[in-house]
Amino acid sequence: MRTLRQRHLDVASKATNGFVPIPFDRYVDLNVQNNPSVDRNEFVSRLREAVDARKAGARCACGALIWAIGSAEVGAACFTCITGEAWPDADYEIDEALGYTAIV
Numbered sequence: 001m002r003t004l005r006q007r008h009l010d011v012a013s014k015a016t017n018g019f020v021p022i023p024f025d026r027y028v029d030l031n032v033q034n035n036p037s038v039d040r041n042e043f044v045s046r047l048r049e050a051v052d053a054r055k056a057g058a059r060c061a062c063g064a065l066i067w068a069i070g071s072a073e074v075g076a077a078c079f080t081c082i083t084g085e086a087w088p089d090a091d092y093e094i095d096e097a098l099g100y101t102a103i104v
Contacts, residue, residue, distance in 0.1 A: 019079075019093035021100065024051065027069065027092060047072040047094070054097040068097040 032040050050071040058066045064078035069092055071077060079088055
């Protein structure tokens with residue numbers, strides 16, 4: 001069981017490298033544009049909370065770092081646990097949650 005858990009954590013940590021970084025405000029704009037029924041202020045609050053948690057080292061139940069964007073929608077979890085996919089394939093993550101700022 002320990003080996004399986006470590007293998008999952010290794011895969012999940014490598015997934016961080018596959019994200020496309022996006023600035024917070026730009027992602028909020030895209031999300032609200034694509035989901036007009038979403039309350040912007042409420043979404044900003046949820047996303048900010050998830051980004052701050054990720055920056056503070058929040059972990060999924062599996063032990064991997066959380067995916068801030070996905071966690072703002074479904075609760076604190078990593079990319080793999082949220083999507084069922086091992087690698088982000090041009091999936092966004094907030095740049096500051098990854099530890100740097102994207103060049104826009």
